[in-house]
Amino acid sequence: MATLTSRISKALPKSRAQKREARLGLTMLAPWLVGLLFLWILPMGISLYFSFTNYDPVKADQIKFIGFDNFVRIFTDEVAIWSGFVTFRFMFIYVPFSVIMPLLIALMITNKTLPIRGVFRFLFYLPSIIPGIAATLIFLRVFNVQTGWVNRILGGIGIEGPSWFWDANWVTITLVILEFWFIGAGMIQYIAALQNVPLEMYEAAKVDGAGPFRRFFQITLPLISSVIFYRLVFALIFAMQYFGNAMLVGGLSGNPDRNTLFYNVYLYRAGWTLNEMGYASALAWFLFILAGAVTIGLFASQKKWVFYATGD
Amino acid sequence: MPDGKEVDWTWATLRDVAMKLTVDKAGKDATQAGFDPKTTRQWGFNQQWSDSRGMAVLFGGGGIVAADGKTAKVSDSYKQAYKWVYDGIWKDNFYPSGEEAGSELLAKPNEFASGNVAMSYTHSWFMCCMEGGNLKNKWGVGVVPAGPDGKVTVKMHGDTFSIMKGSKNPDAAFNVMLDIMKSKELEQVYGGLPSGDAERAAFFTAKETQFKFKPGDVTWQVFLDSVPFPDVPSHESLTPNYLKAKQRMQDFQSLIQGKAGLVMDDEIAKLEKDLQKIFDEAAAK
Numbered sequence: 001m002a003t004l005t006s007r008i009s010k011a012l013p014k015s016r017a018q019k020r021e022a023r024l025g026l027t028m029l030a031p032w033l034v035g036l037l038f039l040w041i042l043p044m045g046i047s048l049y050f051s052f053t054n055y056d057p058v059k060a061d062q063i064k065f066i067g068f069d070n071f072v073r074i075f076t077d078e079v080a081i082w083s084g085f086v087t088f089r090f091m092f093i094y095v096p097f098s099v100i101m102p103l104l105i106a107l108m109i110t111n112k113t114l115p116i117r118g119v120f121r122f123l124f125y126l127p128s129i130i131p132g133i134a135a136t137l138i139f140l141r142v143f144n145v146q147t148g149w150v151n152r153i154l155g156g157i158g159i160e161g162p163s164w165f166w167d168a169n170w171v172t173i174t175l176v177i178l179e180f181w182f183i184g185a186g187m188i189q190y191i192a193a194l195q196n197v198p199l200e201m202y203e204a205a206k207v208d209g210a211g212p213f214r215r216f217f218q219i220t221l222p223l224i225s226s227v228i229f230y231r232l233v234f235a236l237i238f239a240m241q242y243f244g245n246a247m248l249v250g251g252l253s254g255n256p257d258r259n260t261l262f263y264n265v266y267l268y269r270a271g272w273t274l275n276e277m278g279y280a281s282a283l284a285w286f287l288f289i290l291a292g293a294v295t296i297g298l299f300a301s302q303k304k305w306v307f308y309a310t311g312d
Numbered sequence: 313m314p315d316g317k318e319v320d321w322t323w324a325t326l327r328d329v330a331m332k333l334t335v336d337k338a339g340k341d342a343t344q345a346g347f348d349p350k351t352t353r354q355w356g357f358n359q360q361w362s363d364s365r366g367m368a369v370l371f372g373g374g375g376i377v378a379a380d381g382k383t384a385k386v387s388d389s390y391k392q393a394y395k396w397v398y399d400g401i402w403k404d405n406f407y408p409s410g411e412e413a414g415s416e417l418l419a420k421p422n423e424f425a426s427g428n429v430a431m432s433y434t435h436s437w438f439m440c441c442m443e444g445g446n447l448k449n450k451w452g453v454g455v456v457p458a459g460p461d462g463k464v465t466v467k468m469h470g471d472t473f474s475i476m477k478g479s480k481n482p483d484a485a486f487n488v489m490l491d492i493m494k495s496k497e498l499e500q501v502y503g504g505l506p507s508g509d510a511e512r513a514a515f516f517t518a519k520e521t522q523f524k525f526k527p528g529d530v531t532w533q534v535f536l537d538s539v540p541f542p543d544v545p546s547h548e549s550l551t552p553n554y555l556k557a558k559q560r561m562q563d564f565q566s567l568i569q570g571k572a573g574l575v576m577d578d579e580i581a582k583l584e585k586d587l588q589k590i591f592d593e594a595a596a597k
Contacts, residue, residue, distance in 0.1 A: 146415040166411040166570055253566035255410060274555045
């Protein structure tokens with residue numbers, strides 16, 4: 001206790017100048033703190049409260065505490081379970097794609113034998129600056145079975161293109177393909193990590209007779225594992241939060257045949273279409289807990305496979 | 313018919329005409345051998361901006377709720393209509409699927425206004441939104457065909473305004489409602505066919521001006537002569553647990569328009585079962 005008190009006492013500003021500086025700092029932080037409180041913590045608190053009620057915004061006066069009923073309902077609601085499956089199926093394809101694909105492109109672009117590497121880097125990054133919703137609206141037309149360019153090109157070489165967005169077997173893959181458009185950020189992160197790998201390690205390994213694959217798996221991968229870890233956490237959370245593109249492609253019904261009825265689309269549908277705000281809040285909190293557990297699990301696992309140069 | 317033969321104007325005739333008017337990239341119509349539905353460039357028929365209840369008003373009224381107000385029952389005329397529409401999309405190919413409706417050919421600005429759908433069954437208020445595509449003012453109005461029993465059913469939206477029981481200012485709300493009714497401008501903006509005889513002529517004149525029609529170009533009388541044939545019960549009749557039932561019906565519509573190879577009787581049975589659950593849920597509250 002004494003240690004804690006002394007640490008707090010040390011942290012508190014003492015001189016008038018320090019106090020003025022602290023006040024200024026807090027004033028500068030105030031807008032963000034207000035935003036944090038009113039736009040984040042407060043709505044989260046309210047939604048936690050709603051998750052234990054039957055709250056319907058149209059019948060707000062009839063709000064009733066129902067304990068864990070909404071949470072229990074998630075496990076008996078066939079559509080909620082299905083939407084979880086749709087999300088998991090997407091995650092299963094998207095996460096490896098999101099971790100591996102930018103790495104492959106980064107490796108290609110940092111390869112000194114590749115000419116005009118800067119142009120490639122620019123071209124791969126360029127699509128990332130286009131807003132996602134706008135890009136998806138364009139791709140809805142580009143992948144249209146009737147008039148889309150993709151199927152026209154495929155038709156030109158004698159391949160009959162699938163119904164990208166309306167075939168249950170293709171739609172998840174197509175949604176993952178759309179994410180290729182936004183691969184630029186991951187690529188830049190990997191390039192930065194690859195450029196930080198000390199060249200001497202490669203040279204020493206070469207002297208020891210290590211081939212390119214061994215050098216990649218035993219030097220490159222461990223030394224960029226912190227970025228791989230970041231990409232993995234990011235991809236898992238992104239997949240669990242997947243919403244906008246699914247709504248644009250499949251609408252609230254999750255076309256085709258509920259195959260784009262992602263968990264968050266179902267959550268949105270429960271809250272904003274069916275006015276079951278209590279249940280929607282429970283769905284949101286369940287996802288939050290799940291995402292938190294997955295993230296904690298990943299952080300716990302990093303000791304075994306993630307290398308930090310600082311030793312953290 | 314194209315050969316000059318006169319036939320009864322029924323939904324079966326409309327199907328035949330619609331197939332003739334459905335044309336693929338090679339110029340073949342949907343009745344010809346070798347017609348390729350994957351390259352359709354013009355469709356014969358669609359229903360514009362109808363929900364799944366509205367799209368079932370072809371062969372009679374009926375709805376999805378039995379007379380007791382709590383049993384889910386898709387009426388026989390609705391079942392027949394759903395099958396007719398489904399065959400129109402996936403077998404006879406004259407009715408655009410969900411994906412085709414989203415293509416460059418039909419999405420700009422909407423299916424009928426794109427100029428690539430020959431006939432569309434819709435409400436008069438849809439005249440709001442027929443500009444901006446290739447259709448321009450090259451369209452007319454026709455009567456709704458008769459069903460197999462010879463009866464004509466016209467799906468109708470009888471729009472009314474109501475003041476909620478819990479309204480805090482019912483008198484003020486009533487005055488606003490009166491103002492809306494009195495205002496000629498708002499009436500045009502609202503777009504519905506006025507209920508008063510006197511206002512109807514002005515409504516049609518305004519439409520002629522909007523679309524640069526000459527008097528007589530469009531037979532407006534069709535709208536007025538259709539009024540005595542509404543769908544009863546209306547497709548917009550009271551539905552228990554409305555929001556959930558509506559979502560389930562929307563899912564059903566998406567399924568019809570998005571998936572080939574369905575056994576419609578099975579899907580309708582599933583729909584009825586789900587609707588019953590939804591209705592029961594409302595009754596239990």
